[in-house]
Structures are given as C-alpha cells and as structure tokens.
C-alpha cells in the first residue's frame with residue numbers, strides 16, 4: 001500500500017492531479033478501460049481534474065465504461081441525491097462517456113437479490129474494474145460496507161450505520177429523517193477484485209479510519225483494513241487525515257524517494 005501525504009493547502013489539487021494522471025495513463029493504454037466511481041465529497045477533486053483534462057482535449061472517455069460503488073435504496077428516480085444522478089451531475093455528464101456506459105446498482109429494483117447479482121455479472125462481463133476510486137467513511141466503511149461486513153462480501157443490500165446517516169445528512173438538508181436507512185453496495189470482495197484502488201481521504205474526521213486502514217489489524221470491524229491484502233492500493237491523504245498514522249514519516253520519505261518511472 002502506498003500512502004501519499006500532502007500538505008493540507010495543496011491536498012485538493014494534488015489528489016486530483018495524481019489520480020487524474022493515473023486515469024489518463026490508463027485510458028491512453030486502454031481506451032475502453034473500466035473505471036470504478038465513488039460518490040461523496042472525497043473524489044470530487046479527481047472528477048474536476050478529469051473534466052478539465054477532457055475540456056483541454058487531453059483525455060477521452062468515449063470508449064470507457066464505469067461502475068459506481070453503491071446506491072441508496074428507495075430514492076425516487078429524479079432525487080438529486082440518488083447516486084446515479086450525483087455521478088452524472090458531478091462527473092459523467094461533463095465528459096464524453098456514452099449514455100449507456102455508466103452503470104450503478106438499482107436501488108429501486110423489485111427483486112433486490114437479482115439486481116445485485118446482475119450488477120456483479122455486468123462488472124464481470126465488462127472484464128472487471130481496472131481502476132477503482134474510493135473514499136472512506138469515518139467508521140472505516142468503503143463503498144457502504146459498514147463495520148461487521150463480510151470481508152468476502154459481494155454486491156448486496158446493507159443497512160447504514162447511525163454514524164453514516166449522520167455524516168450524510170449534510171447532503172439531505174441536514175435532515176436525518178431524509179437519509180435512507182438502506183443501500184446496495186459492491187461488497188468488499190467485489191472491490192478487492194479491482195486491479196488498482198485509489199482511496200482519497202481528507203480532514204481530521206478521517207484520521208482514525210485512515211490509521212486503521214493502513215496500520216490496524218485486518219478485521220470486519222474496520223472494513224477498509226481488507227485493502228491491506230490488495231497488491232495495488234494508493235492512499236491519498238492530507239496532513240489532517242494522516243494525523244494518526246504511526247509511520248507517517250516513513251511514508252513521506254518513501255514518496256520523496258520514489259523513482260520517477262514508477263507512477264502510481
């Protein structure tokens with residue numbers, strides 16, 4: 001696992017730019033690459049960076065495919081916080097993704113288990129995710145795999161923890177009652193199948209989750225700790241989110257000494 005710590009004032013631009021470089025290189029090499037997209041606030045600098053590269057003619061998503069991580073259960077089709085709508089308004093509508101190339105779990109399906117299985121099948125039929133963008137919850141979730149999730153889980157329905165609903169109330173006019181209680185999420189096993197994972201975390205509220213992710217014991221209590229078993233994970237954090245890392249100095253030295261040929 002590579003951990004890159006940026007000074008807080010640079011972190012937004014640097015996170016966006018480094019991940020933007022990695023995605024540009026991937027699409028140069030493989031124009032029909034499969035991207036895994038997260039919602040929430042953490043990936044926004046990456047999406048802004050990619051939109052700006054697209055506008056400059058430096059990147060094209062015309063042949064790319066994308067799969068989102070998760071979706072709330074029960075939000076009506078036009079709800080602005082439905083993740084299918086969020087990912088469109090924050091990112092995919094601003095670049096040249098084909099309309100039918102961006103997929104998400106169907107949180108309005110009548111048959112939820114069948115919808116989850118068909119989502120797994122669609123990812124696998126597309127050849128798997130080449131590069132997955134991730135955020136992390138203050139309780140250590142990735143996707144919406146809350147503490148207690150099976151480390152081998154696949155796409156399924158989950159109940160959001162009270163903490164996650166409080167954290168996400170900011171997207172629902174600060175009204176907790178409007179935050180759905182359930183979601184569909186790619187499982188930890190699904191996420192672990194992606195070939196490269198880039199996780200972004202900023203702010204002091206993420207510091208304990210980031211410490212556990214990189215340095216804690218692998219446990220269902222900290223779902224993101226499963227990433228310690230993945231061969232290619234990049235974690236982009238600001239100073240505040242790195243505040244509890246025991247080996248922070250070593251991560252800084254490693255990044256400073258990184259060979260230029262290596263990339264992310």
Ligand code: F6R
Pocket residue numbers: 037038039040041042043069070134135136137138141142143144
């Ligand atoms: C969203 C998702 C979640 C978020 C996490 C952090 O698709 O998968 O795991 O990444 O809740 O959210 P933010 O970035 O808003 O702090």
